[in-house]
Each structure stands twice: as C-alpha cells, then as structure tokens.
Amino acid sequence: MSAERRTLLEVEGLEVEFRTPRGRVQAVRGLDLCVGAGEILAIVGESGSGKSVAQLAIMDLLPDSASVRARRMHWQGQELSSLSRAQRRALCGRELAMVFQDPLSALHPQLTIGRQLSEVLEVHERLTRVQVRARCIAALAEVGIPSPEERLRAYPHELSGGMRQRVMIAMALIASPRLLFADEPTTALDVTVQAQILELFRELCARRGLAIVLVTHSLGVVARVADRVQVMYAGQALERGSAEEVLAAPAHPYTRALLRSVPDARIEGDAHSEPAAGAPARLATIPGQPPDLAQPIRGCAFAPRCERASELCRREAPRFAPNPRAACHHPEGSA
Amino acid sequence: MSTRSLWRWPRPSQTDEAELLARAARAQGTSLFAMARRRIWRDIPARIALLGLSVLALLALLAPLLPLASPISLDLARGASAPVAPWSADWRGLWNEQYTGEHWQYGRVDQALHELRIELFGKRQLAPLLGTDSKGRDLLARTVFGSRTSLSAALLAALTSLLIGVGWGAVAGFVGGRLDNLMMRFVDLLYSLPFVFLVIFLVTIVAEYRSELEAGLGLDRESVFFIVLGCFYWLTMARIVRAQVLSLRTREFVTAARSLGASDTRILLTHIVPNTLPVVLVYLCLTVPSVMLFEAFLSFLGLGVEPPRVSWGLLAAEGAEALTPLSLDVWLILVPSLCIALTLLAMNVIGDSIRDALDPRMVNKE
C-alpha cells in the first residue's frame, strides 16, 4: 500500500455463510482486503470462489438467508457493522456504489434512464429540478454517451449493451461516491466494448480519485486495468500483490496454473508455458474440481488439485506468512 | 522441481480406463426431473395432497365394489336425517342389511364389480354415516358415486385440452410464419367468444339430441358435455405451449440437434415437446379445478349432470336448495362443498409444488 494513497476500505476476516436446504454453505471463509483512493483492486477467481458474494456482503445487498461476520469492516475509519440497516443503505450510492454484470436486467425496464438517474440524486441530495437534470446530463456525458439530453427519455431496452453499461456506471457515480464495486462489468459485453469500458474505469480513477474494486474471472481484464490483485479460491484469498508482480511471476501454484491455462501465456522462467518443440499443443487445465462449500475444509483448500501439495498442506491451512504474497506452504521460489 | 510436469494429464493405463468407465457408469447425474420429483416429495403438503388424491381416485374407480348403500334408492318415509355421531344415543351401528341394489345403467366393468360386491357383502351395507337427503337417499353413497362424475369430467376435459392444445401450440410455434399466424388468429377468435354462454347454448342443444347420442354413440349427455368442455380449455393450453415452443426453438440445443442431422419432426417430438412438459403439467393442475367448478356451476343452474346420476356439483346444488328457514340440513351442502374444496385445494397444492420444483431458479435459492 503506497503511502500517498489514503485507505478507504479495510476489511479483515470477512465470513459469509448461507442457509440452504442442503445445509450451511460457506461462501467466503476469512477474506482480508483494503483499497485506497484512486486505485483499482481486482479480485479474480473462478465461479463459486466467493468474489461476488464478498462485494455484496460489504454493500449489505445479500438476501436474509446470508449471515455476514467480519473482524473488521471499516469504511473511512467507521465500523460498518455498527450501523443500522437504514444507515448502511444511506451509504450506498453516496459513498459506496456498485455496478452489476448484466445491465439489461440490472436496470429497471419500465423507468426512463433519466428517472433512474435522478432518483439517486433525489435521495441523496437536495437540488432543484433544473439542477438535477443538468447533473444527469453531465453524468451521461462523463461516461462517454453521445447526445445525453436525448437519452434521458429513453428506456434501457432501447440502448445497446455498451451504452447500458455506461448508463449503469453513470448511475452509480452520479452522487459522487468514493468507492465503486464492479461485479464482472464487462463479461456480458463484446471485446471491443470491453476495452472501452475498462478504459473508462481508468479515466474515472485518475480524474476523480475513485477507488474501484473490480471482480472478474478474466486475467486479461486484470492485466489491463488493475493496480493490485487478489486471487480467490473457495472463499479465501490465495495470493495478493501488485498486478504486475502477480501476473509476471505468480507465487501461488493456483495462480500459476491459472496463467498457464490461458492459451499463449508466457511466464518468465516457466518452462511449461512454452510448448515442447514438435509436440501438439494441448489445452492446459487444472485437474479436479473446486471443493464443496457446504463442507468444512481442512488444511489448504487447493491441496487436492495442487502439484506441490504435501502432508503439511493437507493438515494445516496456510497463511500469508512468511511470504506476504501467497498463502501457501510451498510457494514458487521455495523448495 | 523436476521438469517433467506432474500435472500434465496422464493417459490412463488399461486398468485405469476400465476403472474410470466403471465409475462413470455408477455415477448418476441427477436429471432435472429426478430433482423435481425429490423436491415435490419432500414438500409435505404436496405429499399429503398426492396421497389423498390417489385414495380418492381409487375409491371412485371401485365405487360399485364398495359396500355402500345404493345412491338412488329412495326412502321418502325417512326423509332427511343428519349424520349421527358414534358416541350419541342415536347411533345405530356401522352396518345394516338393507341393500336394495338399485343403480342406474352400468357399463360392463361396473356391472362385474357390482356382481362381485353382491357376492362379497350380500345385503350388508354401510349405514348412512353422512346422513340422508330429503328423499332419504344416502349421502355417503351419493358422494362417492358423485366423485366418479366430477373426477372423470375433470380428467376428460384436461385430456382433451392436452391433446388438442399441445398439438396445436407445438405445431404453430415450431413451424412459425404464416401457418402460425393463421393458427393463432383462430385461437384468438375462439378466445374472444363468450365461453360460458356458448357452453350453455350447447348444453341446451345437446339436451335436445340426447336420445340420438345415447343410442348412436353410446355417449351420455355427461360425456359429450365434458368433451365439449375440453374443447374450450385447449385454447389457453395452445397459447402456453406455443409460447414455450417459441422460446425453446431458438435455444442452442435445437441448433445442436439440427447440426447433428436430426429432422424437424424428430426435433419437435423428442426435444421440444418433452421440454414443454413442466408448463403443461402446471396448467393441467389448474385446469382440473377449473373444470370441476364449472361443472358445479352448471349443475347448480340445472344445466349440468342430470338425475339420477350424481356429481358433487349436483349434490351441492341440491344442498343449496335445501337451505331454508325451516330446515337445518347443513350437512347436505357441507359435505359435497367440502369435497370439492379439498380436491381443489389438493390440486392447487400439487400444481404449486410442481411449478416450484421445476423452476430451475429455485435450485440454488434458499
């Protein structure tokens, strides 16, 4: 954490449990994260790793069947769990905001874009009608929507996918929050639009000092925009550090395996990412399945699938010590 | 670490391969149906409803075999009598020996069942446990025999609506284009006709030609009536099925099947129609109560089932007429109404349960 960035969000030991007919499912098992102003933290992991659930937990948007616990959940120094439901709801939109994966289902189909934008302002600020309208137009312009005045009366289904996502970003940022949670914001978009949205995130970060927590399953997205990254698996973080370091020289075997499974990935010092001369290239995969989250996990969650697993790994859960980069007993670079 | 990677997926040896195949054969993926079945069974109200309906269906089927009183035998001297509690002084015991054996025209199966009953029980019959009506007829017997008519009405209508509706909707949805347009316009037209009024018209007409129908087709007024009902209920079924088919048609598994060379008919029959099953099932569970209520409605107006036959609707209608300031024969309306209400309740519960069970969104929900 560089000195000039002010820490906005500090979470320690986040645990989320769901009550289901099958029993209790542990979706997040002890997650730490912190984000500072103006930086983009990416959380990457496969489906079911708990990355989206963690974000929703911090925003208090999970259904009642979920129970959320954390040793600490500080927003700008204030403990979130000591606030009432209504107080936390008031923080949403004002200080913390979120954009979701599928803008078509996330936007209200029966209200105009203008209405959906203005109601955020109506709740959080006292402005005249004229001021509200001006702010809405400005918000749309800021996210790069052409002819914003005309779009105010449009409905979500009348816009293209990329525009809808921009609208959602505008809606999230219109009340000037400090932190934006983005839940796979580009997954539903095609590649060219993806690049534009990611570029937009970078701009907003630089211009407004906005902090962004970006959840994604794509390492490409991480490479493009993230300052720091956390790799999650089975509800826990396995590796964390600056995006450059983690992507170029991953310390945790899981991260390494993930990177290898990207076709054409080249990792320095890794002989296996270069296909053997003359041998037919095979799609690399990680053998096995993620663990069943309804069962307690002993030892390291990744051990059953890890090539470096030892008896110690199966017995004892690893922590981010002595290697602050990876929660692993045998990180890369050690024996 | 050695350069030979351990994680490169090793090609299994002969024995390993055999073991893998054996393991695959043992592992049973849970199909959506199996999951649904389990979930329905776990839903206690639905389970009770299913069991209850099965018992009812069994009783209805075997009605002539059961040691009941005759449903049409009159006892004007006795008149209306209330059901008697076992612990009261008027309790006359569970059985008596007064079976008269009167019945309306029976078909062959029912005739055989009836003869078997006489052999087994002779003149023994259950006492009027549910009381009698103003003409002295045993209410318990009439209720059980009435269930046959009510249930078969519902089933016939449901089946007719299923056959016509699914066929019509599937073809319209799958073929699309002008044929679809034409077929659905026809449905729209029929839909906007005032259903009830036409049925009433039809019923009065059918009454005129009753003798011809009975002699010629062996169908009584009731059967014709129920088939006619089914001919009205298929409209909604066709719409629902068509909507389903339209959404299924563009799904990927259809394109996949086509790319493997499957013909259109094959796709329609083996892929699309089975996938409409959940929606069809739920709608059927809703049609049955609808038909039963409508039959009751018509019987009340005097346009439904005709004496000497009985149905729950007719019994309820007779019970309603028996409510006067002079007589307190509440059981006459209570018993058939309760039967109708409970059966409908059961069907609704089952329908809800099926809908919840087959909704894929509910899989991961709490």
Next chain:
Amino acid sequence: MKRFLLRRLLWFFLTLLAVITVAFALMRGVRGGPFDGERPLPPAIEKNLRARYHLDWPLWKQYLQYTGPLNLDEHGPQWLGGDGTRPLGGVLTGDLGPSFRYRDFSVNDILAQSLPISMQLGALALCLALLIGVPAGIASALARGGGFDALLRVSTSLGIAVPGFVLGSVLLYLFSLRHPLLPVAGYGTWRHWVLPTLALAAPFAAYAARLTRAGVLETIALDHVRTARAKGLPESLVIRRHVLRGALLPLLAWLGPAAAGILTGSLVIERIFAIPGTGTHFVNSALNRDYTLAMGVTIVYTTLVYAFNLLVDLASAAIDPRIRLEESA
C-alpha cells in the same frame, strides 16, 4: 395508436359476427322452438306467433333480419317492397329484437331495466375484490413465511376452491335465515347489496391476492431491485416504485378475464339472491329458448368484456414501455 384502435374495432366486429352466427346457428338450427313449452298452444295462435316473429321465413332471411341493418319485413324500405315506416333494424342499428318470451317487451327494454343492476353488482364486486386482495397479497409477500402469509395462503386456497353458489348459499343462510341481519332477497336498499357483493367478490379477491403475492415475490428477486437498493433508495421507495410496477402487471392482465368471470359468476349469485339482473334473464332465456333475449345478452356481455380488455391493454402499455400495442392487437 390509431391503427391499433382500428384493428381492435375490426376484430371486435368480426368477433361479434362470429358470436351471432354461431349462436344463431345453434339455436335455430336445432329442432324445438320458443313455443314448444309448457302449455301447448292452439295451432292457430301458434301460427300467428310464428308469423309475427318471422319464424316461418327461411333461415338466411331470419339471420339477415336479425343482424340488420335493413328491415326485411313489411315495414321495411320501399325499394324492398315494404311501406317504408321502419326501414332500418337489426343489431347493427342497436335493435336487438323483440323478446319471444316476454311478448310485450323488446330485448332492449329488458336490458335497459336489468343491465344497470348487474353492472353495479359487478363493478362493486370487482372493486371490493381488488381493495381486499391487492393489499393482502402485498403484505403477505413482504412478510413471507410468517403467520400472516400462511393464513393468507390457506384462505386464498379456500376462496378459490369453494364454488360461488356454495359461498352465496352459506352466506345467505348464516346472515339472513339463521340470524336475520340482512334481507333475504331482492333489490332495494344498500343492505341488499352486501351479501351478493361479498359472495361474488370472494373468489376474485382470493385470486387477486395470490397473483399479487406471486408478482411481488417474483419482482422482488429481480436484479433491478438489487440495483435500486445499491443506489441507496430506502426500502419503502424500492417497494413502491421498483417492485410494485412490475408486480402488478400480471394482475392487470388478469383483470380482463376477471371481468368476464364476474359476469358469469353473477349468473349464479343473481339466482341465489333473486336479483333482477341480466344474468337471471340469460339463464331463463336459454332454458325457454327465447332466442333474441339470449343472443341480446350474449352480445352485450361480449361487448362489455371486449371494451374492458381494450382498457386493460392500454393501461398495460402505459405502465410498461416494453409492451408494444401492435403486438397485442
């Protein structure tokens, strides 16, 4: 919009024509007539009556006479051979013909007398059903799984499962016969309206509650409601603006068939409470083969339901911009 309305109008006329034709064919194409009744009439009188009601004409001529717009009898237009005193007639001009049964009255007269009563009953019942059902459904959905929810689910299941005439009879028994709180039958003061309206409204209230509950439950789980919360909107605003709009759409769609259902339900309720409405007349006319009255009632009811459905479609389109009017025509 104009095209939509025009298309609806055209469709309406087609439907009406189909209804008249089918009903006409059914009633006339079958043996037996309005005068084959209880008392056999002297043949001379019967012959006169038949002539008066044109029952001796060929069927196609009767059909045309009924649908109009030209009067084909002796009072018709001069160029058809009549004396010109009444050139127009038939349904197209609003003339529903004479009643075969009530020989001094025309169908229009009978309807003018009885229709307002039936419509009042129906409107009251529908309003009552919505007033009770919708709030109950919302409350039950929001308090899901609680005691109130369970109570509501049971009572709505019962409300749907009990036939209308049963409820009507039981209510009549309890509140008029057993404990004379309300009048037994007839029509007059406000007291006469209580029981019939209740009996007619009950199943529809139950259905409305269920639909509303299902609609709210389904909408509240949608993504855009989560977005609304993420924007910081207070829960009451989320429910009001984001949930209810979508949740009430299925209810609105149901209102059309519900209105039709109320009309048919009134047949039975009017019979039980002896209300001199149109429903009673219809049932009697079907039994007595009073063709013109039966057809007249059918036509009126079809028109009413059609108009109501049109209103419902317009309202749906106003609420949800994704619904395009041309599609629903």
